[in-house]
Amino acid sequence: MTELVLISVSGKDRPGITATIAKLLGESDVDILDVGQSVIHDHLSLGILAKVPSTAERVYDALCAEAESLGVEVNFTPVTEGSYETWVDLQGSSRYILTLLARRIRATHIAEVSRVIAENRLNIDNITRLSGRVSLGESDDMSKACVEFSLRGTPGESFREQLLAMCADLEVDIAVQEDGIYRRTRRLIAFDMDSTLIKTEVIDELAALAGAGEEVSAITASAMAGDIDFTTSLARRVSLLKGLPVDALSEVAERLPLMEGAEHLFQTLNRLGYKTAILSGGFTYFGETLKEKLGIDYVYANELVIRDGQLTGEVVSPVVDAARKAELLRAIAEKEGISLQQTIAVGDGANDLAMLDAAGMGIAFHAKPLVRESAGHSISTLGLDSLLYLMGIRDRDAELGPLSQ
Numbered sequence: 581m582t583e584l585v586l587i588s589v590s591g592k593d594r595p596g597i598t599a600t601i602a603k604l605l606g607e608s609d610v611d612i613l614d615v616g617q618s619v620i621h622d623h624l625s626l627g628i629l630a631k632v633p634s635t636a637e638r639v640y641d642a643l644c645a646e647a648e649s650l651g652v653e654v655n656f657t658p659v660t661e662g663s664y665e666t667w668v669d670l671q672g673s674s675r676y677i678l679t680l681l682a683r684r685i686r687a688t689h690i691a692e693v694s695r696v697i698a699e700n701r702l703n704i705d706n707i708t709r710l711s712g713r714v715s716l717g718e719s720d721d722m723s724k725a726c727v728e729f730s731l732r733g734t735p736g737e738s739f740r741e742q743l744l745a746m747c748a749d750l751e752v753d754i755a756v757q758e759d760g761i762y763r764r765t766r767r768l769i770a771f772d773m774d775s776t777l778i779k780t781e782v783i784d785e786l787a788a789l790a791g792a793g794e795e796v797s798a799i800t801a802s803a804m805a806g807d808i809d810f811t812t813s814l815a816r817r818v819s820l821l822k823g824l825p826v827d828a829l830s831e832v833a834e835r836l837p838l839m840e841g842a843e844h845l846f847q848t849l850n851r852l853g854y855k856t857a858i859l860s861g862g863f864t865y866f867g868e869t870l871k872e873k874l875g876i877d878y879v880y881a882n883e884l885v886i887r888d889g890q891l892t893g894e895v896v897s898p899v900v901d902a903a904r905k906a907e908l909l910r911a912i913a914e915k916e917g918i919s920l921q922q923t924i925a926v927g928d929g930a931n932d933l934a935m936l937d938a939a940g941m942g943i944a945f946h947a948k949p950l951v952r953e954s955a956g957h958s959i960s961t962l963g964l965d966s967l968l969y970l971m972g973i974r975d976r977d978a979e980l981g982p983l984s985q
Contacts, residue, residue, distance in 0.1 A: 582631050584613070584659040587643070593624035600650065604643055608636035616706075624652065629659065661949030670732065675759040678729040678743075679970055681962050682752040684714075685725040689752055696746065697731060700739045706730040712975035722840075726969040730759065747958070755943075755957040755970050762921040762940055766971055769849065770909050770935065771847070772927035773860035773867055773881065775804075776945050777874075777964070778835040782866050783817050789828045792820040793973070806930030806950050810861060810901045814882070822893030826886050833869045839946075843961025846874040848968060848978040850954075855916055859905040861931050882907050905935040917948050926967065927951070943967065
């Protein structure tokens with residue numbers, strides 16, 4: 581005969597505790613059915629679900645004696661065979677990853693997220709911090725924090741809507757994705773450029789030099805909000821740049837303001853071997869500048885027509901519009917032998933929606949309301965490098981040095 585027991589060990593962590601406990605169990609021919617361990621601020625929590633032979637009753641006394649010498653507590657909870665088999669049957673349940681991002685994680689954030697999870701009858705199997713340890717003196721303006729919830733069960737139809745409403749109230753970002761194989765094997769990430777990789781709209785900068793800043797900015801805002809067809813808006817805006825000296829392109833390129841976290845993101849993606857692309861309704865000249873600066877693999881954008889050292893107010897056909905972005909994403913994935921489920925697309929405007937929808941994961945980044953509501957995921961609180969958290973990459977992983985050749 582055997583009995584099932586959950587062995588719980590807790591106390592101040594130190595090397596050798598797990599090894600000692602496991603050695604005692606091994607000497608009594610105990611089978612380990614499940615095991616989990618975590619350490620928070622040097623405090624150990626170790627759980628072992630064990631099948632203990634009836635001949636090994638003395639193992640409990642030995643564990644208690646050893647725990648006392650190690651300065652930890654040990655508790656034993658009997659588990660019935662029926663409850664164990666029910667637990668085994670649950671392993672086929674749907675699983676999801678909920679990622680909570682903020683400048684600082686507050687108790688209110690955890691409380692509200694946990695409440696919505698419970699109301700949707702989901703179980704929390706694990707909570708893990710992905711962000712690095714933060715000094716108490718660090719400013720909230722540039723800090724970043726992320727915890728990841730592993731959930732079991734099937735969420736209700738309003739689960740995502742409830743979480744989205746919570747984001748605005750709590751100034752956090754929350755992403756939910758199925759915990760499947762594709763989440764762990766993303767290989768291609770495509771980015772919009774203007775207001776995504778950089779903090780500005782290049783065409784607005786060029787228009788300011790051409791003396792048409794206010795008019796072009798108004799058209800740009802309408803196009804990004806989805807009020808004007810992108811191709812029409814592009815033609816109208818570019819026509820206002822007619823006669824602008826070509827030197828203006830380099831002037832603007834030299835002062836492109838990168839989005840927060842962009843350099844750290846691409847350093848990590850390049851080190852880990854991801855393929856990256858710019859798919860932009862902006863202009864190739866500036867995409868190529870970013871390609872060189874950040875180590876991007878592909879750039880597809882619109883080509884400005886230049887004649888006699890000046891812009892003609894035209895672009896080369898075909899225009900990179902919403903449909904073209906999605907088409908290019910598919911083409912790059914096919915060329916690289918990558919499933920669309922392994923792709924991520926990031927953008928902020930209405931002309932990015934088709935690309936976001938085509939990708940395995942579409943992320944609205946600091947986006948307009950229409951895009952936030954339509955995209956599968958949204959980030960509005962942190963910088964671009966917070967994308968790494970959605971991919972399950974911890975700060976300590978991203979901060980490693982270059983991979984050896």
